[in-house]
Amino acid sequence: MAGPTDVAEAAGYRPLLFSIAYGMTGSVGDAEDLVQDTFLNLTRAEQAGTTVTNLKAYLTTSVTRLGINHLDSARVRRERYVGEWLPEPVVAFAERPDDAPAEHAELADSLSMAFLLMLEALSPVERAVFLLREALGYGYPEVARLTGKSEANCRQILARARKHLAAGANAPADSAADSAAAPGRRAEGDELARRFFEVADGGDLSQLLGLLAPDVVFHGDGGGKGQSVGKAVTGLERVLRVLAFGFERNRELGITRRLALVNGRPGAVSYDPQGRVVSVLELHVVDGAIRALHAVSNPDKLAHLGEVSDLGLRQRPRER
Template sequence: MTSSDETAAAGYRPLLFSIAYGMTGSVGDAEDIVQDAMLGLVKARRAGTAVTNLKAYLTTAVTRLGINHLGSARVRRETYVGAWLPEPLVAPAAGPGPAEHAELADSLSMAFLVMLEALAPVERAVFMLREVFGYGYPEVAVLVGRSEANCRQIFARARQRVHAGSPQPDDSPARQAEAAALADRFFAAAAGGDIDTLMAMLAPDVVLIGDGGGKAQTLATPPTGRLAIARLLAGLFRRFRRLGVTLRPARVNGRPGGVLHDAAGRVVAVMSLDITDGRVRAARSVVNPDKLRHLGQVSDLGLRPRSDHRVRPNGPPLAQEAPGAHRP
């Protein structure tokens, strides 16, 4: 690959990573897919293949590698222990999203990626390329190797399945700022054990979801109802105050949330909040250590004891830290 190819290919990495991550929900797998596509380009060049459109070549390679990957990934997820959530993409609470990793990260929320799990590999590719990345049907057809008419049918079916009954958040800058401010108040109320304030910020149908993958402590049966969830959150903050766990506010997959660290600075968990119409509709917590390693050294605080084959009712850990935050 020539130096000009390398420079151009490097410029496409954020887009390629976004497509691969949207297909897999895994940071590590997405990085591997992008690297495989780059290696494929090198081999094609060495074999004398003429690549006239570098972006189209790499995008097609990443899309088809993602479709192939999902075949084996689907088998693994059928045996996954507990709720499945994607590996979190984390950016500072203030400032732009993680453009160095995923240029459209705000469109790849945890809730959206979980909904995509219901789609078959080609459906997922067609829907994501069209809905998130804005590709036209002729381009989508080339990327997935199907006819344009077939892609239109696939997209219509997929869109109906994904959006059925799911309110779409308002991602305008003003709404994002409101959501971030509400998240700050939410964590402050949890840190202070303010049950009434927590309940006022929770939607009537709020859900609490923890992904431990059988390796970290999560709730065997998540609580339902605002009062039960508010009490659990306040209790978790009390517990982790004693353990020295803190939460740094962050944007997680384009949504308000935070990264939790133990007293030694190791990652304990990542939490993302879904906020619609001024209420928290879902709190998602990733505690599976395998899904946190790309963020740094992982703590052993939340790990299940090797001799314990049950899922302990300790729930996803929460806490918070200054500056601009609240100590539990």
């Protein structure tokens, strides 16, 4: 590479690189670090005399392999994590979605929390192949180049990953390739979210019966620090009890919310009376019903959204 315009060209790939890195790690901070490391690797390669003829191929290959290496080293940390692990939420506020950071722009249609949670069942290489092929739409030749595997091997890896996911408890009814971002489905999800949060603000809880699927699941991630259920809660009756307790507590503590797109799905960010972030909730809508709710209250996973409240740390969570 040579010439001053290459810097601008490289920067133009940052949203794509962030999408790959975030899809691999489920962490905003780790994804940003991997993207930065990718650009550092490019600089070092050029300084060492390497000629990069295909900038996009070089950068995407670098970030993919960094992501695989990162997951290999992160396994032990995940195994020691307190409670259920959920991805760090990527938020764009519903009334001004274009205000989301530019590097987050390509996430809206592909990387829901349900999808990323599902990917936790895969090995790092399986995750990379599945992510690139199913979520980001790469062909097998590109997937092979990015991962350093043969095309035939990538096909085998993808088939193995699909089997693992089909057998897993976290597999959602849809995938990253669903049409959730199509106008009709997006409008349907937004309407369900509006009605859901109207109930949260003091409506009749019986109205939730028409919004939640019978096999609805509530996932909560407090990381041992924020208020959360200890493990996933499954079934309409049990989830209704969790929601009733949470809605009542929020009203008592003066917690307010701002509607948002969370990983491209309808949701909200909750704030304490001082305007500090308390939690983020994503609603996973499938076939006209809320199939899953993903609530993140771990303060370590909210810091990129602003000052984090200590309100959720004052009492231990419980399920009623």
